[in-house]
Amino acid sequence: MKTIKMCKIALLIAISMGVIACGSDGKDGVDGADGQAGTPGLPGAPGADAAAPTVSASTMTNVEFINHIVADGMVTVEFGITNESGYAITGLTDASVYLAAKTENGMQRSRDGSVGGNATVGGSSPTTGASLTLLDNGNYQLVAPMAGVQADTEALIRLQVGGGDIAKSPYMLIAKPEMMHTSTTETCYACHVDYAESDLKHAGYVALNTDGEVDFVGGCMVCHNNVPRDIAADGTSLNTGGYAKNTMQMLGHINHQNFEKDFEPANCYTCHAEPVMNTSLAGNGCADCHNTSSSSSYAQVISNSNSSEFDAREFHLNKSGLETLQAMRVSYTAETTAPQKNDAGVWCTTMSLFDVSSGTKTQVNIGALYNKDGDTSGATNVVGKPIVYAGAYLHGYYNESIVGRFAGHGSNEVKTDNADGSRTHCFPSPSSGFDQASIMATARISLSYPGWVQDDGKTSMSFTAYSDAVDQTTGAVVKYERRLAVTSDSCTTCHNSETNYHKNGAYNDGGDDCVACHNNGQDRSAANSAPGFGPMVHSMHWGVGSALSGAKTDADGNKIANSATELSAVNCVSCHADGVDLNAIPNQYIRAKAFNNGDQTKMASPITANCFACHNGDQALNHMELNGGEISAEKGSGNDGTWFTQPTGESCATCHAEGRSFGIEKYHKFER
Structure with a gap:
């Protein structure tokens, strides 16, 4: 507001x-x-x-901050208030002010008032000596006694007014010290999007600054200070120290460590947009993760550092090995050629890996650096041979969509390492049923790195390449294009480790590498939840796939849902920053998981498949099916070459495209 x-x-x-x-x-x-x-x-x-004219009631109360004065034992605030139509409000009887003081230990407000304080006029528990005076129409003076405040106290101050017939205003931060925190509203809202409109804890406490903009971290720190509340040995509160048991840094560090997949808490840049300059292991934040008695090496590093130069973010990035991964990510690029037939009439593609770290493309010799096929005996990478995987596939490509795997790994696949360092893959036994599709190739090359552990093949640095397609009838090269409805950093906001989920593709570029396997023509398992890339992502984060993934279990062995379920699933803007155009989705079937017998001939209509991933109740499915949607339809016997050419009957976009009477933007958030 x-x-x-x-x-x-x-x-x-x-x-x-x-x-x-x-x-x-x-x-x-x-x-x-x-x-x-x-x-x-x-x-x-x-x-x-x-x-x-003035009013004495409102359904919305707007606050205009005028000024404030901090004196010994007293805080005075002047402000004006108007209703939803801009009329000045008289008759205000309720107002509250809260002050967290900047101390040598950081921001602090104790419950007993010994540090910082709060005061209330009106309500059920008014503060003795506090007063609220109407100066003129709509302008008020709030006088708040606070014994723990001095005239030179630098403080974070929060104001709220309203009660009874006058609607309560949002919390407003009217004063805030410089550099009191290094995380930002933007970094928090990359995932939380609009916390005030969520059903998460304390959503109603989200505060605005005096310009009406959300200050998420500042608002939280009015209560969740840098200093925790003191607790007695029997667990009771002493009301000294800070206001809350959980400090702001504990909420950030402890509660954000155990995400589902490929989140590295040591990547401090994810949350801390500003440099973190702690120089004491016992200081705010460090002790949340580090035991001071067992982290002597870390303590030595920061004790020897210059506080004006030592950035804890950079130290953690280097110490965790993430700096190496980030350097690798921008140092290599992979390519593969459009499929072509060799002299024997066999389809082939040739992959290449290039080192671009110097600014020029230098070809890497795949054969010379390859950990030979089938050698998985070593837990760590073979010295001098960092390439642990190099594979290629051919796909059917139709209407800007990958519609199935035309050829891939098999007993008769032929791999040839060429003198220039490239590798050629030929496939003598391709699948049938792709006569009406063009043929394209994908290639994936995975590199190990210092300290790399195979971990059942689930961690490495992978680079995926997509070729253009070849029209089988004319031989013409068809440019490979695919509609991508997410933004480049949609995945890496949370999956920040630069590694890959089960090695198939990087999270970079909105997970574009994943499409080589998770595409419209291949029904990957995804915990038997959904076909294709979009439906799989929706389901694994918020749908049935989250509950079935089994990636995490509690102490009793019960499966724990994906961490993303803690966030609001309607905040689609987290991934779809530019909205979703239902009219742009190609009207063609995608592979679907058969629910009972594993039959691989089932198909789904695309919008229904995506929506059903989250809206998976019987009533929702019935609505989709009544409007032509399908999630498990028989549309062909395997790769018979026709299923991907058939249009579906779903009419979802008629009512649910953006701007329509029941447009998805009315029920999902596509703007920040």
Whole structure:
């Protein structure tokens, strides 16, 4: 909600009264004669300063901060309030102010008032000595006694007004010290998006600054300070120390360590947009993760550092090995050629890996650096042979969609390492049923790195390449294009480790590498939850796939849902920053998981498959099916070459495309 500025209120009132402030030619009207009655509101009229109408109730209360004074034992705040129509509000009886002081230990507000404090006028527990005075129409002075406050106290101050017939205003931060935290609203909202509109804990405490903009971290720190509340040995609160048991850094460090897949808490840049300059292991934040008695080497590093130069983010990135992974990610690129037939009439593709770290493309010799096929005996990479996987596949490509695997690994696949360092893969026994599709290739090359552990083949640095396609009839090269409805950093916001989920593809570029296997023509298992890339992602984060994944279990061995389920699934803007155009989704079937017998001939209509991943109740499915949607339809016997050419009957976009009467943007959030 945007705060209405006081300078705008007069205009709002004038408009609501139907007053016109200019003549017929757009110029100022004639000044009224001195001493004579004029028309209120017209330029020069004596009545122009007549009191504007006021109200004593509101359904929305806008606060305009004027000023504040911090004195010994006292905080005074002046502010103005208007209702939803811009009219000044009189009769306010309820207001509260909270102050967290900046101390040598960071921000702090104790419950007993010994540090910082709070005061309330009105309500069920008013503060003795606190007062609220109406200065003029809509402007008030709040006087709040706080014994633990001194005149030179630098503080974070939060204000809220309203109660009864006057709607409570949002919390507003009216003062905030510089550099009191190094994470930002933007980094938090990359995942939380709009915390105030969620059903998560304390959503109603989200605060605005004086410009009406969300200050998420600052608002939280009014209560979740840098200093925890003191707790007695029997577990009871002593009401000293800080206000809450959990400090802000504990919420950030401890509660954000155990995400589902490929999140590295040591990648401090994910949350800390500003440098973190702690120089004491016992300081705020460090002890949340590090035991001071067992982290002597870390303590030595930061004790020897210069506080103006030592950035804890950079140290953690290097110490965890993430710096090496990030350097590798931008140092290599993979390519593969469009499929072509060799002299024997066999389809082939040739992959290459290039080192681009110096700014020029230098070809890497795949054969010379390859850990030979089938050698999985070593837990770590073979010295001098960092390439642990190099594989290629051919696919059917139709209507800008990958519609199935035309050829892949098999007993008669032929691999040839070429003199220039490239590798050629030929496939003598391709699948049938792709006569109406073009043929394209994908290649994946995976590299180990220092400290790399095979971990059942689930961690390595992978680079995926997509070729253009070849029209089987004309031989013409068809440019490979695929509609990508997510943004480049959609996945890496959370999956920040630069590794890969079961080696198949990187999270970079919105998970584009994953499409080599998770595409419209291959029904990957995805915990038997959904076909294709989009439906799989929806399901594994918020649908049935989350509950079935089994990636995490509790102490009793019960499966724990994916961490993303803790976030609001309607906040689609986390991934779809540019919205979703249902009309742009190709009207063709995608592979579907058969629910009972594993039959691989089942198909789904694309929009239904995506929506059903989350909206998987019987009533929702019935609605989709009544409007032509399908999730498990028989549309062909395997790769018979026709299923991907058949249009579906679903009509979802008719009502649910953006801008329509029941557009998805009305029920899902596509804007920040």
